[in-house]
Structures are given as structure tokens and as C-alpha cells.
Amino acid sequence: MEKLIYLDNAATTRVHPEVLDAMLPYFTEYYGNPSAIYTFAGTAGKAVDEARRTLAECLGAQPEEIYFTGGGSESDNWALKAAAEAYSGKGKHIITTKIEHHAVLHTAEYLEKNGCEVTYLDVDERGLIDLDELKAAIRPDTILISVMFANNEIGTIEPIKEIGEIARANGILFHTDAVQAFGHIPINVNDMNIDMLSASGHKLGGPKGIGLMYIRKGVKIRSFIHGGAQERQRRAGTHNVPGIVGFGAAAKIAYDNMAENSAYEEKLRDYLITRVIEEVPYSRVNGDRVKRLPNNAHFCFRFIEGESLLILLDQNGICASSGSACTSGSLDPSHVLLAIGLPHEIAHGSLRLTLSEKTTKEDIDYTVDKIKEIVERLRNMSPLYEDFIKSEKGK
Amino acid sequence: MYSEKVMDHFNNPRNVGEIDDASGVGTVGNAKCGDIMRMYLDIDDNGVIQDAKFKTFGCGAAVATSSMATELVKGKTIEEALKVTNKAVMEALDGLPPVKVHCSLLAEEAIHAALWDYAEKNNIKIEGLEKPVNDIGEKEDAAEEA
Numbered sequence: 001m002e003k004l005i006y007l008d009n010a011a012t013t014r015v016h017p018e019v020l021d022a023m024l025p026y027f028t029e030y031y032g033n034p035s036a037i038y039t040f041a042g043t044a045g046k047a048v049d050e051a052r053r054t055l056a057e058c059l060g061a062q063p064e065e066i067y068f069t070g071g072g073s074e075s076d077n078w079a080l081k082a083a084a085e086a087y088s089g090k091g092k093h094i095i096t097t098k099i100e101h102h103a104v105l106h107t108a109e110y111l112e113k114n115g116c117e118v119t120y121l122d123v124d125e126r127g128l129i130d131l132d133e134l135k136a137a138i139r140p141d142t143i144l145i146s147v148m149f150a151n152n153e154i155g156t157i158e159p160i161k162e163i164g165e166i167a168r169a170n171g172i173l174f175h176t177d178a179v180q181a182f183g184h185i186p187i188n189v190n191d192m193n194i195d196m197l198s199a200s201g202h203k204l205g206g207p208k209g210i211g212l213m214y215i216r217k218g219v220k221i222r223s224f225i226h227g228g229a230q231e232r233q234r235r236a237g238t239h240n241v242p243g244i245v246g247f248g249a250a251a252k253i254a255y256d257n258m259a260e261n262s263a264y265e266e267k268l269r270d271y272l273i274t275r276v277i278e279e280v281p282y283s284r285v286n287g288d289r290v291k292r293l294p295n296n297a298h299f300c301f302r303f304i305e306g307e308s309l310l311i312l313l314d315q316n317g318i319c320a321s322s323g324s325a326c327t328s329g330s331l332d333p334s335h336v337l338l339a340i341g342l343p344h345e346i347a348h349g350s351l352r353l354t355l356s357e358k359t360t361k362e363d364i365d366y367t368v369d370k371i372k373e374i375v376e377r378l379r380n381m382s383p384l385y386e387d388f389i390k391s392e393k394g395k
Numbered sequence: 396m397y398s399e400k401v402m403d404h405f406n407n408p409r410n411v412g413e414i415d416d417a418s419g420v421g422t423v424g425n426a427k428c429g430d431i432m433r434m435y436l437d438i439d440d441n442g443v444i445q446d447a448k449f450k451t452f453g454c455g456a457a458v459a460t461s462s463m464a465t466e467l468v469k470g471k472t473i474e475e476a477l478k479v480t481n482k483a484v485m486e487a488l489d490g491l492p493p494v495k496v497h498c499s500l501l502a503e504e505a506i507h508a509a510l511w512d513y514a515e516k517n518n519i520k521i522e523g524l525e526k527p528v529n530d531i532g533e534k535e536d537a538a539e540e541a
Binding site: 303304305306307308311315333344345348380381382383384385386 | 405406408411413422426427428429430431432433449450451452453454455457458
């Protein structure tokens with residue numbers, strides 16, 4: 001394929017060349033196990049410490065509050081399962097939302113099967129939770145509130161600081177899945193009263209297979225992966241040293257350039273959104289126009305189905321994604337789009353485009369031109385569109 | 396994930412469109428599940444399918460199975476067209492991924508729905524044809540309201 005326009009940066013990102021350079025020596029040169037006693041392993045141990053310090057700084061946390069994991073999903077599983085266990089003496093009620101990533105949602109469902117009670121908060125048409133509804137959902141036996149920092153599909157940024165205040169005032173643990181937000185928008189765990197936070201390396205120019213969990217000092221939760229004494233005995237397993245080094249390096253680059261990158265991406269994103277809704281009939285943008293991840297654009301096109309759109313975009317060299325049923329192998333469209341109140345048939349025609357600081361205006365112009373062509377082509381073979389046009393004519 | 400034949404029929408779908416005053420039209424599936432197929436048949440006085448056209452809302456496999464189904468029934472008698480099963484459509488496309496098998500069932504159902512419409516219009520009974528179950532009716536209205 002000659003042309004490649006990568007607009008799926010919420011799925012994963014390209015590893016920065018500098019990040020790869022930082023990682024490489026830890027495969028072949030400094031390959032020692034950081035848990036070992038000899039001097040040779042010390043270099044690897046120091047690199048792990050340094051990455052931990054960098055990541056802690058990014059979050060406004062202390063290094064000893066950062067625990068390395070195998071990725072965002074592991075962190076989410078750990079937060080929910082271990083909190084449910086550790087605080088079972090206090091209660092069994094958890095509050096989360098209907099638009100969480102499946103790593104949280106399916107974990108919550110698992111806990112329900114094992115005796116927990118879970119409240120899934122609704123969201124409005126932009127994907128925002130209602131703080132009054134959150135307050136009303138709190139019970140004496142509520143042990144955990146888990147609300148994602150920013151939604152992975154529609155990019156909506158939740159009122160995390162306000163949620164943190166409510167959780168703190170009620171003495172309830174607050175976890176946030178910040179996989180999409182970390183490295184893209186500012187986060188401060190103290191200002192925002194966050195007790196636990198999940199993040200992943202590969203969403204910000206780092207490698208796959210490495211994540212972290214921030215756990216505030218004093219939070220009781222214990223080990224999820226049992227074994228050796230790594231990570232203050234809370235997460236066993238030999239350190240993924242190259243991954244950790246890469247995560248730290250990627251976070252440093254992301255934070256050093258955050259203001260510049262997000263300003264650039266926001267401008268391009270808004271240009272993309274404006275062009276699409278002005279030039280493609282019967283299209284809509286999903287999510288909040290302002291409280292939105294800088295790189296996220298999410299659309300629905302009526303009368304067409306998302307997978308067909310994705311295949312045809314792919315044939316034009318454009319990598320995109322959809323909350324469509326067909327891509328996930330189930331017949332139901334995205335739970336997020338249903339939660340914001342879209343009917344099934346509209347939710348099926350969704351498209352997510354997520355930019356990076358490397359995306360150009362030319363990429364966006366080419367993509368919008370292709371979307372216009374493809375949507376028209378698919379509508380011309382859609383019975384829903386045929387019916388719609390006939391009913392419009394009949395009016 | 397798709398065979399070359401599926402991709403070919405998706406990229407160059409055969410017989411897309413409508414037939415004015417079609418002998419039979421059938422619409423199956425529903426927007427809720429993300430697949431709707433509408434098949435138009437032009438059947439001559441000898442019961443031979445002279446032309447078939449379709450419109451489909453759905454994934455790549457839904458488009459490809461619709462396209463293949465129209466190809467398979469063209470030129471066939473009603474009795475022969477009834478033998479175009481979902482399996483036949485799948486085989487003609489060199490297979491479908493397991494999650495997409497329902498698309499081929501929908502294609503078979505679309506043929507049946509169009510033939511059922513033809514039988515009703517002409518007040519005849521087609522041996523071996525049962526009333527299609529997958530009509531979208533009210534869900535179509537819901538889609539328009541949305």
C-alpha cells in the first residue's frame with residue numbers, strides 16, 4: 001500500500017524513535033534483572049527508578065505510589081477486584097458508568113457475579129455524567145467510585161476533579177481509567193483527589209505491554225499478581241525493563257510537548273469536524289465539542305454501516321475505527337453510543353478518527369474527501385437511504 | 396478476514412439498485428442488528444427470474460452475500476431459486492468468517508421474502524416456500540423517526 005494515513009491513535013500509537021533508542025540497550029546490554037544483587041543489574045534497576053520518578057512527576061504523585069503493570073486492562077482489573085476485596089468489610093457497592101472501557105465494565109460485571117452491587121451511572125447526550133446522580137447513588141456501603149478520565153470512543157472528558165471532591169467528602173475510594181487521557185491532557189492526582197489511576201504506555205508513543213497503576217499512599221489494596229516481591233510486594237513478576245524505560249521516555253516527551261501538541265491537534269480536529277458536518281449530509285459529531293480529547297473526532301453517518309465504511313477507507317490507505325457491531329463480532333453497536341442515546345441504526349454507522357501530532361492538514365483533507373465519496377457510495381446501495389429519500393419526496 | 400471473492404463482491408457489487416414494478420420485493424433484517432437487505436426480482440410468465448437487484452445496509456459480508464445471491468438466482472426458475480441456500484451463497488464466496496454466517500442466512504431470507512411477495516401479488520402458492528420471518532416492518536419506521 002502506497003499511502004498510509006494513520007488516524008487510529010486512540011487504538012495505539014507509533015513508538016517515538018527516541019523512545020525506541022532509550023529502550024534498546026535494556027534488551028542486549030543492560031539485560032540484568034533489577035531484583036538481582038550484583039552491580040551489573042544495578043543499571044537496569046536505576047533505569048526503572050528513573051522511569052518511575054518521571055511518571056510520578058507527570059501525575060503529581062510520589063515515585064513509590066507508581067506500580068508498573070502489564071497494561072491498562074491489568075490496572076483496571078487490579079483496581080476494581082482488589083479494592084472490592086480489601087474493602088469488603090466496609091461494603092460491597094461500587095459506582096461506575098455505562099461508558100467505561102470493557103476492562104472496567106466487564107470487571108464490574110464479574111464482581112457483580114461474585115456478590116458486589118454495581119451502579120452504572122447514565123451519561124447525557126454528550127457523554128458526561130451527572131454529578132447529582134453520582135451523589136444520589138452513594139450509599140453507606142459504597143466502597144469505590146470508578147469513572148474514566150476520558151472516553152476512548154467519543155473522547156468526552158469527565159469532570160474528574162468534581163468527582164474526586166465528592167468521593168473524598170464521602171470517604172470513598174476514587175479510581176479513574178486514564179488510559180486515553182494520560183500524556184494527552186494534564187492530570188494531577190492531588191488536585192483531583194484521585195486515589196487510583198490506570199494508564200498505558202502505548203497510547204502516548206510508548207511500547208505495548210506496559211502500564212501503570214497509581215495507588216495513593218494509605219490505600220489498602222494488595223497484590224493482584226502474586227509471586228515475587230517486586231513493586232513493594234504489590235505486583236509480582238520480573239520488571240519489563242525495556243517497556244518501563246520506554247514508558248518513562250514516552251511520558252517525558254508527551255509532557256514536555258503537551259501544550260504544543262494538544263493545541264495543534266485541537267485545531268486540526270476542529271477543522272476535521274467542521275468539514276465533515278458541513279460537507280457530509282446526515283452526519284453528526286458525537287461527544288462534547290469542548291470537553292473533548294484533543295485528538296478525537298467521532299461521527300455517525302445515517303443510513304450506512306460502519307464496517308463497510310472502514311473497509312473502503314482502508315482501501316484508500318486510511319486507518320480508522322468504528323464502534324460498529326461487525327468490528328467487535330457482536331450484533332450490538334457500541335455501548336457508549338447507546339448510552340448517549342443514539343438509536344441502534346445510527347450507532348451502527350459510526351467512525352472514530354484519532355489524530356496525532358504528526359497528522360497533517362493534507363491528511364485530513366484527503367480523508368474528508370474520501371469519506372464524502374464512500375458515504376455517498378454506500379448510501380446509494382442502502383435500503384434505509386432509499387426509504388428516507390422516498391419519504392422525503394412524499395412530504 | 397474476508398476471502399478474495401467476498402472482497403470482490405463488496406468492492407464491485409453486482410446488481411445494485413432497484414427494479415421498477417418488480418415482480419417481487421423482499422426486505423429482511425433490521426437496523427438494530429446492523430443488516431438490512433432488500434431484494435428485487437423480475438420474474439417472467441414462465442416463472443424464470445430475468446433480473447435481480449438489491450440494496451443493502453450492512454457490513455462487507457452483508458453486501459457481498461447480497462451481491463452473490465442476486466447473481467445466483469438470475470436466470471433460474473423459482474424452484475431452482477429456492478435451492479439457493481445460505482450454504483450455497485457462502486460456498487460461492489469461498490466462505491465467510493463465523494461471525495458473518497448470519498449475513499448469508501439473511502441473503503437466503505431475502506430471496507424467500509421477494510418470492511413470497513411475488514406469490515402474494517399473483518395469488519399463487521410456491522411449493523416449499525414459507526412466510527419469511529425476518530421482515531423489518533416497524534423497525535423501518537423506527538429508523539425513519541430517529
